[in-house]
Amino acid sequence: MSDIVNVSRRKFLQTTGAGAALVLGAQLIPAGLFAGGHRHHKLFQPNVFISIDTQGTVTLTCSRSEMGQGVRTGVPMLLAEELEADWQRVKIWQAPGDETKYDPPGKDGQNTDGSRSTRHAFDVMRELGAKARLMLEQAAAKKWQVPAHEVYAKNHRLYLKSSNKSLDFGAVAELAAELSVPEVTPKLKEPGQWTYIGKDLPVVDGFDMTTGKAVYGADIVLPGIKIAVVARPPVFRGKVKSFDATEALKVSGVEQVIEIPPLADDKPAAFRALGGIAVIGTNTWAVNEGRKKLNITWDNGPFAGFSSASYDQQMKKLARNQGNTIRHKGDADMAFRQASKVLEAEYFVPFLAHATMEPPAAIVNANTRPVKVWAPTQSPNETRQFVAETLGLKKTEVECRVTLLGGSFGRKSKIDFVCEAAYLSRALGKPVRVQWTREDDIQHGYYHAASAQLLRGVLDANGKVTAWYQNVVSPSLMALFNPAQKGMSELEAGLGLTDLPFSGVPNIKLQTGEIETPIRVGWYRSVNNIQHAFAINSFVDELAHESKRSTLALLLELIGNSSHMVLDEKEGVKKHWNYGDSVEDWPIMPNRLANVLQRVADKSGYGQTMKPGTGIGLACHRSFHSYVAVAVQAKVDKAGLTIPRVDIAIDCGRYVNGEGVKKQMEGAVVYGHTIARHGKITTAHGAVEQHNFYDYGLARMSDTPLNVHVHLVEDFVHLKPCGVGEPGVPPYAPALANAIFAATGVRHRSLPISL
Structure with a gap:
């Protein structure tokens, strides 16, 4: 963590560049940043994330980018919680780019990606808020001439114990500005004392976004x-x-x-x-x-000769060959040689465009x-x-x-x-x-990597899976930085492949193939978790059908109930990329995946007798340290496909804004539906063939699942925060494919699913 120092108001203006931003008017700086026009008074600003003026207006800095995920609400909530600020008197200021000031965890370079803003900010932002609160309490104690332990802060006021005296934050702002920042962080609040964390708060930009006032x-x-x-x-x-x-x-x-x-x-x-x-x-x-x-x-x-049609066939051919082994558990080769029953299937996911609403x-x-x-x-x-x-x-x-x-x-x-x-x-x-126009965006973007996968499984006489083989061929986003990179990197394999959480399978062999990258491949919401979750969950559904077992029962058996899955050299894993975090802080916990799977099955009515042409499909996946399961109910008739209901359960550990988590899961269903039913980028003679939404389809109101039930699983809420923005996407497509099979008996192994 960076050093925290007290700074003067002049230094605040210099370091935040607020003076320059005000040239634009009040678009990027809250009007109340220097509220009341008291420019001769000192602001209390113990660090670059908190400032309080003499009227008591609290301005909290957000150093991550707001793109609809609610980070300008969630991260400031952490500051406000320990500061004991009244949320109604809080304004948010967007930090400019400067990782030396605005990345106190020292992990992210101020980037907003990887669903890591909250999990990396959770502790440090609370510490910053707590130190500022202590300084306000010390200032009030100085004003009242009493020991600091006689003062406490609550909801924007400072109270003297055993008396009726109280002061607004603004009344001690100038005094607090003269104090030194405490070297030791005061005791943080216990969960039972929280006012904001874990509660539902509306998005701070919601009104502006819905009334056209938001600045893009x-x-x-x-x-x-x-x-x-x-x-x-x-x-x-x-x-x-x-x-x-x-x-x-x-x-x-x-x-x-x-x-x-x-x-x-x-x-x-x-x-x-x-x-x-x-x-x-x-x-x-x-x-x-x-x-x-x-x-x-x-x-x-x-790359003038790059054709996605021939490239796709090349990937599929390579997936059928032996690749580079990235993980081996037990003796999968022996298990396959001795098997009496082997099931095999191939899966494919095309290139995808981000297609953001704002080009x-x-x-x-x-x-x-x-x-x-x-x-x-x-x-x-x-x-x-x-x-x-x-x-x-x-x-x-x-x-x-x-x-x-x-x-x-x-x-x-x-x-x-x-x-x-x-x-x-x-x-x-x-x-x-x-x-950029929509056509520019679709034809000249950075695309989600296509992939071809071959999976094999051994079924014993009791319908148990005793061996699992998976080979994945996909171009690499690392080719952006090293054009010589062929096939997936360690990072990309770590996105739902190397960390296959099947602790109940005794023999596992995972491989990746090599292929060139003739197009700009870049990270995309959930990245390679999309194709890995699609193949893994679809294949489990096939294994369950073949063994005449329920997908729920087989998945639970494969996952097992291990509380910590270790990936090390015993399984041929020299180094596992764990979303940039330590496995000590964020271990792989198959029991949490089993837990959300059981929860979503119970909530969705999975296992009940369905009407003809209707079925429920299940899928689950761990990504960005969170555990998500999806149950999709699909109905297929002469009119086509409809989705009467979707249930999605998430265990993201400690969460900040419950309403925000639910919105992200609802959005993930819509985004996942586009991937499952519409998204596909193709090329001919090197050029992208799609142009706009008429030939690069998105989920529309006419086919988007509208009856979505989000289940926040809190069994592990005492553990560290995990990601939320991306983990809801990967399980949707396989759950839909499995639901369609349950409804029709027709298996779909390639995306997008066409009916």
């Missing part, structure tokens, strides 16, 4: 700003051969056409701009019309120092890094302000679109907003 990337307007769109190479690593902008420049409102250099041959793609031809003008309509009139000849480069947009003024960036980014410091590289500057010469994100799912952690704006702003000598 494209909403920022600067004096003299120019608008730009970019015609990018249709094929990854393509280049401009030549172009003619004559007709584009004739469009009213188009002012300039500028070439952005292509990706350098000797640099990995990472988060760099793709290059292309930018059309710049006064409004989005003009520049989009101008772009249509560009005459460009492209050199499609090394990427970024505003950059590269003509000031520091360079000023406003963007809906998950990674403000990597934004600074790549913008600095684009402009030939140091990272410290770039300032990044984070707007609200209109969805992200991993896409806006890759900030190629910001680099485009930086390059153009410097070329023009003016601030620029680069705006």
